[in-house]
Amino acid sequence: MKIYRLFLLTILTGIAACSPLVDPDYIPPEDAITLRAIDSKGSTVTTIKGDGQSQARILAQLPAETTSQDVTFSTTGGHFVYNEGKTIKELSDSVSGAFRFARALLQSDSLKPSDPPKVLYITVEVAGTRQRLSLTLTK
Amino acid sequence: MKIILLIGCVLISWQTSGQALSSEIPGAPIIQLDLENGLVKDEVPVPYGTRLIFKGTVLKQVENTPFNKLFVFYRDKTCPDPAIKTLDAGFEKMTEWHRADSTIAGRSNVASFVSKLDPKDFFLANRNYCLVIRRDEDKTHADTYQQQVSFRTASKFGDFIKLDFGVGYSSPIKAVIGTASIHIYAKPTNEFVNLAERFPFTQQLLMRTSLFIGIAPITLTSSTKQAITPFSAVGNLVFGLGYRAPTFYPKHKYKTDKNSSALSPQGVYRKDFNQALRINLGFVVFKQANPSPLIDNPLTLIEPYVSITYDTSLKGVLAPIALLLGIK
Numbered sequence: 173m174k175i176y177r178l179f180l181l182t183i184l185t186g187i188a189a190c191s192p193l194v195d196p197d198y199i200p201p202e203d204a205i206t207l208r209a210i211d212s213k214g215s216t217v218t219t220i221k222g223d224g225q226s227q228a229r230i231l232a233q234l235p236a237e238t239t240s241q242d243v244t245f246s247t248t249g250g251h252f253v254y255n256e257g258k259t260i261k262e263l264s265d266s267v268s269g270a271f272r273f274a275r276a277l278l279q280s281d282s283l284k285p286s287d288p289p290k291v292l293y294i295t296v297e298v299a300g301t302r303q304r305l306s307l308t309l310t311k
Numbered sequence: 312m313k314i315i316l317l318i319g320c321v322l323i324s325w326q327t328s329g330q331a332l333s334s335e336i337p338g339a340p341i342i343q344l345d346l347e348n349g350l351v352k353d354e355v356p357v358p359y360g361t362r363l364i365f366k367g368t369v370l371k372q373v374e375n376t377p378f379n380k381l382f383v384f385y386r387d388k389t390c391p392d393p394a395i396k397t398l399d400a401g402f403e404k405m406t407e408w409h410r411a412d413s414t415i416a417g418r419s420n421v422a423s424f425v426s427k428l429d430p431k432d433f434f435l436a437n438r439n440y441c442l443v444i445r446r447d448e449d450k451t452h453a454d455t456y457q458q459q460v461s462f463r464t465a466s467k468f469g470d471f472i473k474l475d476f477g478v479g480y481s482s483p484i485k486a487v488i489g490t491a492s493i494h495i496y497a498k499p500t501n502e503f504v505n506l507a508e509r510f511p512f513t514q515q516l517l518m519r520t521s522l523f524i525g526i527a528p529i530t531l532t533s534s535t536k537q538a539i540t541p542f543s544a545v546g547n548l549v550f551g552l553g554y555r556a557p558t559f560y561p562k563h564k565y566k567t568d569k570n571s572s573a574l575s576p577q578g579v580y581r582k583d584f585n586q587a588l589r590i591n592l593g594f595v596v597f598k599q600a601n602p603s604p605l606i607d608n609p610l611t612l613i614e615p616y617v618s619i620t621y622d623t624s625l626k627g628v629l630a631p632i633a634l635l636l637g638i639k
Contacts, residue, residue, distance in 0.1 A: 178522065191612055193535055
């Protein structure tokens with residue numbers, strides 16, 4: 173009766189391998205850019221002190237199968253430490269599990285005592301796809 | 312281009328199919344018996360479930376004695392040594408022997424004979440058999456003729472493999488696909504054996520069921536949100552289970568006599584048409600572009616499909632087309 177087991181195994185393998193069809197209007201979260209800001213301890217932050225010295229690491233998570241490794245970070249406020257500019261290109265060459273990562277270090281602007289809190293927008297662009305993150309600059 | 316390739320494969324399989332070794336019973340091997348020395352002259356591979364035709368010459372001392380029937384007994388092992396000289400009245404009741412009478416074609420009092428063996432239980436492949444052939448069963452004639460001969464059935468690799476072509480439909484992707492696949496059987500299979508004979512259930516199942524793997528080079532229609540792309544350069548991959556002759560089971564109305572295995576002309580055509588038919592349940596492997604613009608590699612997906620295919624024994628069904636194209 174071994175042949176019947178092989179017949180059954182074939183059918184069960186096929187059934188187990190069936191999967192939903194691709195919906196072009198839906199991109200699973202794990203296949204999109206995930207952006208977050210973290211402090212030196214690795215905790216996610218949503219604010220940064222506007223003292224001109226505080227820093228936050230901007231972490232861009234991409235699927236490991238991403239074809240292009242070039243990641244462009246840009247910010248509306250503060251500057252990136254490595255080139256003192258508002259835009260920087262990094263490589264997403266750090267792979268962990270099903271994801272690859274790119275990092276950039278952002279330093280805050282100095283807020284005057286009279287200035288209200290300010291929102292910074294950090295944008296990441298990969299292969300024509302963009303994701304945006306907001307950080308609040310506090311006194 | 313793919314359609315031309317598919318048609319070409321059909322025509323090539325038409326030319327090369329047909330492992331029939333006898334013109335008298337399609338697919339039945341001819342075994343030459345040397346009854347004087349108790350030998351089989353030619354070793355002929357005997358696929359699973361096939362019938363046999365024996366040709367031989369009778370011993371000189373009986374060649375002028377009329378006889379029109381050979382009583383044949385066989386067992387699933389080589390012949391006993393020393394040879395059996397006489398048969399007792401209760402011989403056929405011995406459990407290790409089966410009776411399978413054989414009718415002789417042509418005139419009865421001839422030196423040579425052609426005998427069509429139509430046993431109740433068909434010979435299996437890769438087994439040793441012993442035949443005891445008697446001219447007279449009840450020993451009423453003084454010159455009763457008897458001989459025994461051993462032979463071995465054998466299968467070829469090609470007996471396990473059949474090629475077919477057909478059309479399938481996959482509901483999840485709403486696709487009509489043309490398929491070409493190779494079917495692998497658990498037992499050697501003779502496509503000419505009449506599946507309407509009353510084989511045991513297990514034998515019926517093994518003779519009809521197969522695993523298959525193949526390609527779907529043609530996708531006639533499909534309807535999905537994301538377009539389907541071929542799994543490989545030659546098309547999508549298919550695999551699954553096939554079941555041969557789903558509409559052909561033991562019935563008597565197409566036989567000339569319910570106690571005989573001979574088919575009427577209508578029965579012959581029905582057998583040839585239905586036995587080449589196969590229904591399949593399988594899976595088609597294809598690709599779709601990843602919806603994420605970050606990833607260029609397409610996703611590989613599997614969806615079920617059902618199909619109807621015809622195996623390579625297409626000659627009986629498509630004979631008129633063959634004549635038109637000048638294919639012999």
